[in-house]
Each structure stands twice: as C-alpha cells, then as structure tokens.
Amino acid sequence: MGRGKAGPSQYCQRTVSSDDTPLDDIHSGSGLVAEKAKRLQKLDDLRHQGTNPYPYRFDRTTTLGALRKEHGTLEPGTETEIQVAVAGRVMLLRDSGKLIFATMRDRDDEVQLFISKAVVGDEAFDAIKGLDLGDWVGAHGTVMTTRKGELSVKVERLELLSKAVRPMPDKWHGLTDTDTRFRQRYADLIVNDEARKNFRVRHEIIASFRRTLHGRGYIEVETPVLHVEAGGAHARPFITHHNTLDMQLYLRIALELHLKRLIVGGMERVFEIGRIFRNEGISTRHNPEFTMMELYQAFADVEDVIEITETLITQAAIDATGTSVVTVFRPDGGSEEIDLAQPWRRARMIDLVEEATGVAVHPSQPVEDLRALAAQHGVSVNPRWGSGKIIEELFEATAEHTLIAPTFVTGHPVEISPLARVDRNDPHLTERFELFVGARELANGYSELNDPVEQRLRFEDEQAAKDAGDAERGTVDEDYLRALEYGLPPTGGLGIGMDRVAMLIAGVNSIKEVILFPTLRPEAF
RNA sequence: GCCCCUCUAGCUCAAUGGUUAGAGCAGUGGACUUUUAAUCCAUUGGUUCAGGGUUCGAGUCCCUGGGGGGGCACCA
Numbered sequence: 001m002g003r004g005k006a007g008p009s010q011y012c013q014r015t016v017s018s019d020d021t022p023l024d025d026i027h028s029g030s031g032l033v034a035e036k037a038k039r040l041q042k043l044d045d046l047r048h049q050g051t052n053p054y055p056y057r058f059d060r061t062t063t064l065g066a067l068r069k070e071h072g073t074l075e076p077g078t079e080t081e082i083q084v085a086v087a088g089r090v091m092l093l094r095d096s097g098k099l100i101f102a103t104m105r106d107r108d109d110e111v112q113l114f115i116s117k118a119v120v121g122d123e124a125f126d127a128i129k130g131l132d133l134g135d136w137v138g139a140h141g142t143v144m145t146t147r148k149g150e151l152s153v154k155v156e157r158l159e160l161l162s163k164a165v166r167p168m169p170d171k172w173h174g175l176t177d178t179d180t181r182f183r184q185r186y187a188d189l190i191v192n193d194e195a196r197k198n199f200r201v202r203h204e205i206i207a208s209f210r211r212t213l214h215g216r217g218y219i220e221v222e223t224p225v226l227h228v229e230a231g232g233a234h235a236r237p238f239i240t241h242h243n244t245l246d247m248q249l250y251l252r253i254a255l256e257l258h259l260k261r262l263i264v265g266g267m268e269r270v271f272e273i274g275r276i277f278r279n280e281g282i283s284t285r286h287n288p289e290f291t292m293m294e295l296y297q298a299f300a301d302v303e304d305v306i307e308i309t310e311t312l313i314t315q316a317a318i319d320a321t322g323t324s325v326v327t328v329f330r331p332d333g334g335s336e337e338i339d340l341a342q343p344w345r346r347a348r349m350i351d352l353v354e355e356a357t358g359v360a361v362h363p364s365q366p367v368e369d370l371r372a373l374a375a376q377h378g379v380s381v382n383p384r385w386g387s388g389k390i391i392e393e394l395f396e397a398t399a400e401h402t403l404i405a406p407t408f409v410t411g412h413p414v415e416i417s418p419l420a421r422v423d424r425n426d427p428h429l430t431e432r433f434e435l436f437v438g439a440r441e442l443a444n445g446y447s448e449l450n451d452p453v454e455q456r457l458r459f460e461d462e463q464a465a466k467d468a469g470d471a472e473r474g475t476v477d478e479d480y481l482r483a484l485e486y487g488l489p490p491t492g493g494l495g496i497g498m499d500r501v502a503m504l505i506a507g508v509n510s511i512k513e514v515i516l517f518p519t520l521r522p523e524a525f
Numbered sequence: 526g527c528c529c530c531u532c533u534a535g536c537u538c539a540a541u542g543g544u545u546a547g548a549g550c551a552g553u554g555g556a557c558u559u560u561u562a563a564u565c566c567a568u569u570g571g572u573u574c575a576g577g578g579u580u581c582g583a584g585u586c587c588c589u590g591g592g593g594g595g596g597c598a599c600c601a
Binding site: 031032033034035036038077092094095096097098099100101103112114116117118132133146147148150152166167168169170171172173174175176177178179180182183187191233234235236278280281283284285286392412416417432434441444472495510520521523 | 526532534535536537538549550551552553556557558559560561562563564569570571591592593594595596598599600601
C-alpha cells in the first residue's frame with residue numbers, strides 16, 4: 001500500500017493534452033491511434049468535471065441472469081416499480097435521439113438498458129451519449145419490458161465503472177483471426193460466445209470430476225512441480241535451475257510417482273489435478289503445458305480404474321452439457337455423434353494389431369518376426385526396440401486411427417510400461433489400459449507395480465535405454481524405490497488428460513480452444 | 526525440423542499484373558422517445574506483415590525473413 005495522501009495520484013496527472021502530438025492531427029481520422037486519443041480525451045474531460053472514470057466499486061443488487069430468471073416472463077409493455085442495480089459491459093448502443101437503448105452484458109446474460117432523456121435529465125443524457133462500446137457501466141433503475149417485450153432496466157442513474165479506451169472487435173462478426181483470438185484471449189472472450197462457452201464447459205468438467213472423486217472418498221493433494229528427476233512418463237522435460245541450491249531441476253512430466261508415495265504413506269485414495277510440462281511439439285492435440293488428473297486407490301486394480309474412468313467422463317459430459325451425447329471428430333475429418341452412456345469397448349492391444357494386420361502378435365515372439373511385420377506395414381523400427389515396443393508402434397500405425405468410439409485398449413507389453421504390474425495371466429503383458437476416443441488417447445491406467453525388487457529391475461532397463469540414447473526413457477528413482485520398500489498396497493492408478501476431455505465434451509477440434517492462453521511464439525510489440 | 530496454406534483500415538471482408546486499394550461494422554457530424562446487428566443522410570480513416578527483386582506498372586508474380594493455421598515428424 002502507498003501512503004494515504006489525499007489528492008489525485010501522480011499517475012492521473014498525465015493527460016492527452018500533455019502529449020507532444022498535436023491534438024488536431026490525432027483527433028482527425030478514425031484509426032486506432034485517433035480512436036484511443038478521442039477516448040483518452042473523454043477521460044480528461046470527465047476528470048475535469050470531477051468524475052472518476054475508474055471508480056472503486058459498485059453495489060449491484062442482481063446479476064443479469066438472475067434478473068432474467070425472475071422477470072423474463074413479464075408481458076410486453078410492462079412497467080414495474082422494482083428497483084435494481086446492475087453492472088456490465090456495454091456491447092451495443094442504439095441511439096434514437098431522446099432515447100438510447102444499450103445492451104449490457106455481465107458474466108452470464110445480456111439485458112437491455114432503456115435510457116430516456118426525460119427520465120435521466122438533459123445533463124446526464126448528454127454524458128451517456130459519450131459512452132463507447134466496451135465501457136463498463138453500472139445502472140440504477142426499474143425493471144420493465146418494451147412494447148416488443150424486451151426485458152429492460154429503465155435507467156434512472158448510470159455510472160461509468162471503467163472506460164474502454166481501445167475499440168471492441170466487430171460487434172457482429174466478432175474476432176475470427178486465430179492469432180488475435182489466442183493472443184488476446186480477453187478480446188476473444190468479450191465478443192465470441194463460443195469461446196466463453198468452451199471455458200464454461202471446461203470448468204464444469206473439472207468441477208464434476210472433483211464432485212465424483214470427493215463422493216468416493218478421494219483426498220485432493222498437491223505435489224511438486226519441480227522435480228529432481230522427470231519420471232512417471234516417457235517425455236522430454238523442460239529443464240530449469242534453482243539458484244540457491246545451484247542445481248538443475250525438471251518441470252514434471254507426470255504426477256504419478258509422488259502420488260504413489262502418498263499411497264505408501266497410507267492416504268489410500270488421492271488425486272491431483274495439475275499442470276504438467278512436456279518439451280515436445282505443438283499441435284491441435286498438444287500444448288507444452290497441459291492439465292492432467294491422476295488418481296490412485298489402494299486395494300484396487302485396473303478393473304476399478306476402468307470403471308472410474310467411464311464414470312468420470314460420462315458424468316462430466318452430463319454435468320457440463322446436460323447430455324452424454326458428444327460429437328467425436330475422426331482423423332479423416334468427419335465427425336459422428338456418440339453416446340458416452342453406452343458401454344465402452346475393450347480390446348487388447350495385441351488383438352487390435354492382429355485385427356488390423358491379420359497376423360497374431362505377442363511380445364514373446366522373436367523381435368525379428370515383429371521387425372518383418374513392421375516392415376510390411378511401413379513402420380520404421382529402431383534397432384534398440386524389443387518386441388513389445390514394436391507391437392505398440394504397429395498398434396499406432398495400423399489400429400489407433402480406427403478407434404473412434406470410446407475404446408479401452410488393454411494389455412500393453414511390459415517393455416513399454418515400466419510402472420505397471422504384470423498381467424496375472426500373462427508375464428509379457430501388463431494390467432494396463434489406455435482410453436481412446438476419436439483416435440486420441442484420453443486416459444491411461446493400470447494396476448500399479450508395487451514389488452520394489454521388480455521395480456528396480458524395470459528402472460534399470462529404463463536407465464539402460466536412456467544411456468543408449470533414448471532421451472525420453474526414465475532413470476532409477478532411488479527415493480521412489482525406498483518408498484516401495486516400505487510397502488505399497490495393491491493399487492489402481494489412472495491419469496486423464498483434462499484438456500482432451502474438455503475438447504471431447506465441448507465438441508472442438510483444437511486444444512487451443514480449451515486452453516485460455518495456449519503456448520505461442522512471443523509477439524513483437 | 527520439413528511441406529502446404531495464409532497475412533489488406535480497430536474488426537469482418539473485397540480488389541483479371543493496369544486510374545487515386547474498396548465495402549460493412551466501429552469512429553465523426555446530423556435526424557429520430559420503443560430500438561433489437563436499429564434506421565436514414567453525410568463523412569474521416571491504409572507503411573496491403575517486413576525487406577529485396579521482376580515489370581512501363583505489384584496488394585496481386587518471384588526470393589528472403591516474421592506471425593498464424595493445417596499436415597508430417599516428434600509425442601505412453
């Protein structure tokens with residue numbers, strides 16, 4: 001806080017007229033510079049009249065949504081005595097001489113302001129004529145409807161709450177330029193209903209997840225973003241540095257290893273919704289930072305987390321949009337409607353590959369056989385890869401694009417699943433699933449490997465692959481192994497990509513539509 | 526990193542290689558007391574992303590660079 005000296009702040013002293021630019025030059029024309037100059041001049045004029053164009057607060061009595069809910073059914077031509085105070089942004093102005101109609105919008109609705117010269121008086125009416133599209137205003141008045149039945153507030157007193165000195169985008173077409181929409185998300189949100197809707201849906205999904213999980217006794221936790229080792233997934237990390245400790249740190253690429261430490265600690269059911277960071281490409285499905293929900297449940301296995309996955313996503317769709325029917329985009333550019341309330345398909349990865357190639361595959365097969373099959377299907381193979389990794393590559397090349405309706409792909413090879421428990425019926429596979437919808441991976445879960453001796457061996461295989469040049473492979477996390485040595489109960493774990501769930505339920509085809517500020521190259525100013 | 530597309534007024538968009546780059550909205554001036562993207566009359570506003578080049582002539586064609594989009598690669 002500054003010292004409470006009375007009088008205007010030093011920052012208010014600067015005026016348009018103190019600028020070097022000749023006013024005549026700046027006030028002519030209507031480019032951006034001229035428009036801003038005109039509006040800045042209005043600020044000067046208001047201050048000289050003793051009006052603060054940026055007052056500190058406004059006490060509204062109702063929101064526009066509540067106003068419509070309460071009075072939306074009034075007959076046309078109704079005048080009431082009901083006094084209200086509303087606040088919002090001026091989106092449209094219709095001036096018909098001694099009567100001005102303004103469309104005011106607040107967070108959840110729009111209502112018309114009916115401003116009559118005879119009601120507010122000549123002086124106030126002239127001031128209102130100085131309003132610009134985009135200004136924030138507060139209005140005191142009574143509830144009425146026009147002859148045509150438009151719900152309105154008949155304004156008795158109007159207060160400028162904040163002057164917009166930059167003009168709004170096109171009042172009808174809004175903003176369409178993607179560059180501007182993503183860089184200036186504030187402008188996108190002001191004018192594009194669709195953008196506001198998408199982020200509302202995202203919020204409802206996350207709220208729904210929390211409700212479902214709280215209802216099942218999960219505890220929400222927060223674990224470190226700065227990691228000494230970037231584990232829990234195969235991805236390239238962002239690297240940063242801590243000055244005081246003088247050490248390299250990584251931004252997390254997964255939540256997994258810390259959350260499972262908490263299960264060791266006896267918390268039994270934990271989840272975290274958090275940002276993770278992967279130093280990889282940007283696309284319609286990838287942003288370098290994105291939001292993951294991971295949960296871990298003691299005494300559960302992969303079957304339990306499959307059930308939770310289906311419930312979480314279907315319930316979120318219902319909570320966010322009122323229906324379990326979603327539009328799924330196919331890789332071929334088409335789309336189809338799918339009801340998430342229908343049972344979701346389950347198929348083993350090896351069976352999907354066999355379905356697509358006509359050849360039975362299994363990680364126990366000699367790697368040469370699988371290399372030959374990969375070659376037949378144009379899948380290039382790294383010589384370091386074993387049979388399991390090649391099967392995964394074959395799956396991605398031949399089967400993944402066909403998985404439009406929700407499908408749990410199960411039984412991933414051990415080689416590509418260093419933290420998952422081996423299948424109780426097949427030592428070459430794991431008790432694992434990945435959920436695909438619209439050929440996109442949305443979730444990943446498994447029965448957690450809790451044998452510290454086996455986990456060490458798996459980590460050592462990861463370390464060996466990393467040392468051999470595979471930057472995305474993992475390392476031996478000694479502290480995690482120490483935790484496992486204390487005893488991790490049988491545990492089921494799950495990770496869900498929240499951005500992709502939001503894309504699915506909002507019905508959009510780009511991750512940038514559900515991330516408020518997607519990663520972009522810096523703008524040149 | 527590679528390939529394709531794109532960039533024109535504050536916003537949304539026009540403009541066969543050929544006058545001085547045009548519209549709508551926003552803005553400005555005027556009319557109007559029930560409008561609904563109000564309407565009507567008048568009107569201001571341009572480094573056509575930047576820099577080169579070809580040409581008598583470039584917003585338009587070519588090259589280089591930049592932003593964005595899409596695809597590929599990368600990506601449990």
